[in-house]
Amino acid sequence: MTAVEAAPRAGGVLGTRLRRREDPALLTGEARFVADLQVPGTLHAAFARSSVAHARIAAVDLSVARSMPGVVAAYSGADLSDEWSPLPCAWPVTADMKSPVHLPLAVGKVNYVGDALAVVVATSEYAARDAADAVVVDYEPLPAVVDLEDALSDRVVIHEDLGTNSSYTWELNPDQGAVDSAFAAAAHVVSARYVQQRLIPAAMEPRGVLVVPQPFGGDYTIYSATQIPHILKVMLALTAGVEETRLRVVAPSVGGGFGSKLNVYAEEVAALVLARKLRAPVRWVEERSEGAQSTIQGRGQVQHIELAAAADGRVTAVRVRLIADMGAYLQLVTPGVPLLGAFLYSGVYDVPAYSFSCTAVFTNKTPTDAYRGAGRPEATYAIERAMDALAAEVGVEPVEIRRRNFIPPEAFPYSSVAGLVYDSGNFVGALDKAVGLAGYEQLRADQARRREAGDRVQLGIGVSSYFEMCGLAPSRVLASLNYSAGGWEAATVRVLPTGKVQVVTGTAPHGQGHETSWAMIAADRLGISPEDVDVLHSDTAIAPYGMDTYGSRSLAVGGTAVHLATERVLDKARSIAAHQLEVAEEDLDYAAGAFSVRGTPEKAMPLAGIAFEAFTAHNLPEGMEPNLEASTHWDPPNFTFPFGTHIAVVEVDTETGAVRLVRYIAVDDCGNQVNPLIVEGQIHGGIVQGAAQALWEDAAYDADGNLLSASLMDYLVPSAAEVPSFETGSTVTPSPTNPLGVKGVGEAGTIGSAPAVLNAVVDALSPFGVPDITMPATPERVWRAIREAQEARK
Amino acid sequence: MEVSMTVNGSPRTDSVEPRLLLVHYLREVAGLTGTNIGCDTSSCGACTVLVDGESVKSCTMLALQADGAEITTIEGLADGDELHPMQEAFREHHGLQCGYCTPGMVMAAVSLLKEIPDPTEAQVREGLEGNLCRCTGYHNIVQAILAAAKAPARAAS
Ligand code: FES
Ligand code: FES
Numbered sequence: 037m038t039a040v041e042a043a044p045r046a047g048g049v050l051g052t053r054l055r056r057r058e059d060p061a062l063l064t065g066e067a068r069f070v071a072d073l074q075v076p077g078t079l080h081a082a083f084a085r086s087s088v089a090h091a092r093i094a095a096v097d098l099s100v101a102r103s104m105p106g107v108v109a110a111y112s113g114a115d116l117s118d119e120w121s122p123l124p125c126a127w128p129v130t131a132d133m134k135s136p137v138h139l140p141l142a143v144g145k146v147n148y149v150g151d152a153l154a155v156v157v158a159t160s161e162y163a164a165r166d167a168a169d170a171v172v173v174d175y176e177p178l179p180a181v182v183d184l185e186d187a188l189s190d191r192v193v194i195h196e197d198l199g200t201n202s203s204y205t206w207e208l209n210p211d212q213g214a215v216d217s218a219f220a221a222a223a224h225v226v227s228a229r230y231v232q233q234r235l236i237p238a239a240m241e242p243r244g245v246l247v248v249p250q251p252f253g254g255d256y257t258i259y260s261a262t263q264i265p266h267i268l269k270v271m272l273a274l275t276a277g278v279e280e281t282r283l284r285v286v287a288p289s290v291g292g293g294f295g296s297k298l299n300v301y302a303e304e305v306a307a308l309v310l311a312r313k314l315r316a317p318v319r320w321v322e323e324r325s326e327g328a329q330s331t332i333q334g335r336g337q338v339q340h341i342e343l344a345a346a347a348d349g350r351v352t353a354v355r356v357r358l359i360a361d362m363g364a365y366l367q368l369v370t371p372g373v374p375l376l377g378a379f380l381y382s383g384v385y386d387v388p389a390y391s392f393s394c395t396a397v398f399t400n401k402t403p404t405d406a407y408r409g410a411g412r413p414e415a416t417y418a419i420e421r422a423m424d425a426l427a428a429e430v431g432v433e434p435v436e437i438r439r440r441n442f443i444p445p446e447a448f449p450y451s452s453v454a455g456l457v458y459d460s461g462n463f464v465g466a467l468d469k470a471v472g473l474a475g476y477e478q479l480r481a482d483q484a485r486r487r488e489a490g491d492r493v494q495l496g497i498g499v500s501s502y503f504e505m506c507g508l509a510p511s512r513v514l515a516s517l518n519y520s521a522g523g524w525e526a527a528t529v530r531v532l533p534t535g536k537v538q539v540v541t542g543t544a545p546h547g548q549g550h551e552t553s554w555a556m557i558a559a560d561r562l563g564i565s566p567e568d569v570d571v572l573h574s575d576t577a578i579a580p581y582g583m584d585t586y587g588s589r590s591l592a593v594g595g596t597a598v599h600l601a602t603e604r605v606l607d608k609a610r611s612i613a614a615h616q617l618e619v620a621e622e623d624l625d626y627a628a629g630a631f632s633v634r635g636t637p638e639k640a641m642p643l644a645g646i647a648f649e650a651f652t653a654h655n656l657p658e659g660m661e662p663n664l665e666a667s668t669h670w671d672p673p674n675f676t677f678p679f680g681t682h683i684a685v686v687e688v689d690t691e692t693g694a695v696r697l698v699r700y701i702a703v704d705d706c707g708n709q710v711n712p713l714i715v716e717g718q719i720h721g722g723i724v725q726g727a728a729q730a731l732w733e734d735a736a737y738d739a740d741g742n743l744l745s746a747s748l749m750d751y752l753v754p755s756a757a758e759v760p761s762f763e764t765g766s767t768v769t770p771s772p773t774n775p776l777g778v779k780g781v782g783e784a785g786t787i788g789s790a791p792a793v794l795n796a797v798v799d800a801l802s803p804f805g806v807p808d809i810t811m812p813a814t815p816e817r818v819w820r821a822i823r824e825a826q827e828a829r830k
Numbered sequence: 831m832e833v834s835m836t837v838n839g840s841p842r843t844d845s846v847e848p849r850l851l852l853v854h855y856l857r858e859v860a861g862l863t864g865t866n867i868g869c870d871t872s873s874c875g876a877c878t879v880l881v882d883g884e885s886v887k888s889c890t891m892l893a894l895q896a897d898g899a900e901i902t903t904i905e906g907l908a909d910g911d912e913l914h915p916m917q918e919a920f921r922e923h924h925g926l927q928c929g930y931c932t933p934g935m936v937m938a939a940v941s942l943l944k945e946i947p948d949p950t951e952a953q954v955r956e957g958l959e960g961n962l963c964r965c966t967g968y969h970n971i972v973q974a975i976l977a978a979a980k981a982p983a984r985a986a987s
Pocket of ligand 1: 868888
């Protein structure tokens, strides 16, 4: 199937493969990213960063930097300490959580390689960077804390004032007795330790910010490559001490985020403070290798998972213990990331007993935070790897162990042991479809043939049935998790006097195609062409309220808000039409963008005409306000729960350890689909990010806390040459949580794929008796695992 | 120092710092910000342009080295209001999401089809090795290029 032209027909646009309206500007170079904005008189900032992981700062010497050509100013952290307050962490997960002071520029001590400690402002980017390189720092080195288990020992305490490297321990333990007795009675127990390596989000557009002040008016416009213009505005007001009414935050075209731009960063606060101090526009654009350390990283967990199961492989309890790597400081939602997974370690399975605990530790590394999936890929990986281990232990097929344990379709809404109510699901339906698409039996036969023949290249087949919670909201549940923001979303829909429609949304797209999808939602309800609907977003002056875009929340929350505001507009239009046509509202039909009187279709008023009447306000129902516009702030009653089954097929060269991903089958259920073209695109990209964690990407540190993969030469973001085309399918189980029946799809691909790929690698090696491989499954690791297993068998 | 080149059909002469990279010249001196910068190690391909018809990562070259060359950037690809067939194909097949890699990806694709007019999927994937995309998983980019190769209007022209 290919895309279709914008449907000119009335309504019915939902569910079509409409081409994106965002594309022409992006395809021609017309779109403007932050780095493309040119404002006369702009000064360029560059940061001097720590070259050591842990040290006291004896002295920062800015004299050379200050004397260099083009340099306007240079400041250390101490120079600016009156200008700002610490960077915010909005998720104090426990009342006694330990949170270090995190200033935009370090004072007294640096705690990771890349920790910013001084800033230089110059008339050109080249000059600013040269001068930042000339900042001389006198360090008194301290031992670095890198390993998570070592961090727990408090051998070296990073933040002395906190007295420990442990930030918090958070538990979810509904019935410890039930868990203990399940393990005591278990016929099978699986006990595994998995490592979630750190990942670099690597959105292709590096971060950047441009602050344009009006020194006499007192206003600041902040252009930032951010996913969260609305949250950023509030946080900048608080950290830089500027009245919120003086700040306007604009996210222009933003080149991907994946969570890495869901933050309030030192450079954003610094640019605002410098623009205030220097009374000039200040711009900073991140270099890729700089960003590897100064932008948050993802994952970073050691996971202990245990399954108790009956003789037939039915899981009776899941017990999970995590150590989560916070890095050197807590960024915006750093501590909350493991909690987003805490409810999902029982996976898609009907598990009667569950306990979870997570201890978060500080290390001398770049802070972690939400990266595509945030907690949920980690949880899914652990349970889906453990289910394969259980299948091996029980002696059944991976597909069979899942079938035996699935929550059945008739059990929804399902109250999970972890305390959530799952909205809707048909796990066996998605599995069956994936198995069919894959030609699973044939693959197994092919595998058996290769095994028998002792082929050098063995086939591995990996299955993962995932489940996730997204559509973040409801606000009351977020409150119970100590999250310091709401989860609602705002939308305004207005029909302009000429009949064109404007949608204003509080979401902040950066690749997801909201302009297209939100236009489709409003157009579908109004029975007009999506071409006639314009979507405004990502500018706090245009969309005053919003909770922005992350956590696969935009459609389920923001899209629903658009739908509800459209309903209200239609209600008002109906009242006006009834008034002017002098009939009762119940006697009106609405179709193809016009109200008509039932039985007398020639008596009709088109939406455009009604909008004009609302605009002139000459003849409106008594007491009605002018203009055809409605707003809503929608706070959903529950999360949404997308799910699916992914099957990965790999070839493993048993002589070299090289793994090739040869096929990938994904069946996803994100509820009703607004635009399948966009849904598939989200899945494709997600699959590659998850497969990349399984096979290639690793933000590894040496024992001194140096990042070993700080550039794109060492950090292996896959290219087109490393991955196959994908075979995708879907099932549709509408969500009862919102009137659109949608769930969300931004993270699903990433959540399903890492375990599918790793399961496939381990499956290929099962004849050798290799029980596990640590991600990423590099040729060296695979080769070693085979050799070690062979040695052990001798 | 003085440098002269033809950019998207218009000749221009500018005086530049010797160390100025071609990509910075195009973006800051010529004001053509469609060509993006995604890395500092010549790894991502976001900056790909055509230099005398060949695809080149414009961050690997000094502006001075392009003296006398014909440069085509993403801004020079469309014909008036008509998108180039490769741009059309990317749109038709949803070969872009955030669009940051897209200008470089499209230029690389145009040059790929010039070299291999009727490529296999494997040749397309190999040919794109120097261009990273974090959003699309490449599936639809590959589809777009294969479709452009089949399109009656020659996408490589
Ligand atoms: S910017 Fe030129 S290759 Fe990345
Ligand atoms: S579309 Fe976002 S990086 Fe390619």
